Amino acid sequence: MNETINVLLTEDNPADALLLREELSDAQTPHFVITHVERLQQALEHLASHQVDVVLLDLSLPDGHGLENVARLHTAFACVPIVVLTGNSDHELALQAVESGAQDYLIKGQADCNVLVRSIKYAIQRAEVLQALQQAHNELELRVQERTAELARINEELRAEIVARQQVEESLQRAKTEVEKASQAKNEFYSRMSHELRTPLNAILGFGQLLEMDSLNAKQHQNVGHIMLAGHKLLSLVNQLLQIAELETTDTIDLPDVLKPVNQAAFIAEMGRDSSSKLK
Numbered sequence: 001m002n003e004t005i006n007v008l009l010t011e012d013n014p015a016d017a018l019l020l021r022e023e024l025s026d027a028q029t030p031h032f033v034i035t036h037v038e039r040l041q042q043a044l045e046h047l048a049s050h051q052v053d054v055v056l057l058d059l060s061l062p063d064g065h066g067l068e069n070v071a072r073l074h075t076a077f078a079c080v081p082i083v084v085l086t087g088n089s090d091h092e093l094a095l096q097a098v099e100s101g102a103q104d105y106l107i108k109g110q111a112d113c114n115v116l117v118r119s120i121k122y123a124i125q126r127a128e129v130l131q132a133l134q135q136a137h138n139e140l141e142l143r144v145q146e147r148t149a150e151l152a153r154i155n156e157e158l159r160a161e162i163v164a165r166q167q168v169e170e171s172l173q174r175a176k177t178e179v180e181k182a183s184q185a186k187n188e189f190y191s192r193m194s195h196e197l198r199t200p201l202n203a204i205l206g207f208g209q210l211l212e213m214d215s216l217n218a219k220q221h222q223n224v225g226h227i228m229l230a231g232h233k234l235l236s237l238v239n240q241l242l243q244i245a246e247l248e249t250t251d252t253i254d255l256p257d258v259l260k261p262v263n264q265a266a267f268i269a270e271m272g273r274d275s276s277s278k279l280k
Helices: 014-025 040-049 067-076 091-100 113-213 218-248 264-279
Strands: 004-010 031-037 054-058 082-086 104-107
Touching (some): 004 113, 067 082
Parallel strands (some): 054 082
């Protein structure tokens, strides 16, 4: 605490003001610098332009009475400690004054130098503690607001990431569906193509084998051999194409019965019967 304390004495009774001045002048330490005003408005004007460490405030003034004086002064200068001066021993009124913003109260005529000095020091210390608590509260509130804002930002980022992941998953699912459709279409294409190629190819090979069983000259046997060789090569190419298709898909291609290897002996016999019936 500073060795010099600036006191604003707000008291309209000259005798009470003189008594308070004399009591404070008896104090050896600290040194009190007293400014005396008689009205609340004068006190407010002085506080607006001067450094004041404590206000001694009478509750009965020409321009203000009772707790209204404390409320007006505390509202305008909340950081300035107030010691209420009252002419009666109404402790309930004194308690209400403290609740309205005063730090302490004194009863006129009952406060000697020691009591007065102790009350002023207590008021200043209590105001400093309250200010420190208020500052700590404000800082904590600020930190809470900043943390809340940070959590809100993180939460929004998480929401955005979840939405992005959902969109990616949906995109992957659509891509997977398209791939499955494409794979199915490809399998169907291979199946149809194999059927379209195998059916006439087996007929060619079957008739070729029938021709080989007939009585042919050397030139005819050579020509039939060329037909059979070309047919077997084409059949080999079709089979290789289907094997490649099976390797490209994860699922085994279930070929229809018409696409499975033909029993050439049975086919030749059936073709022979058809040919015999047509010749008849």
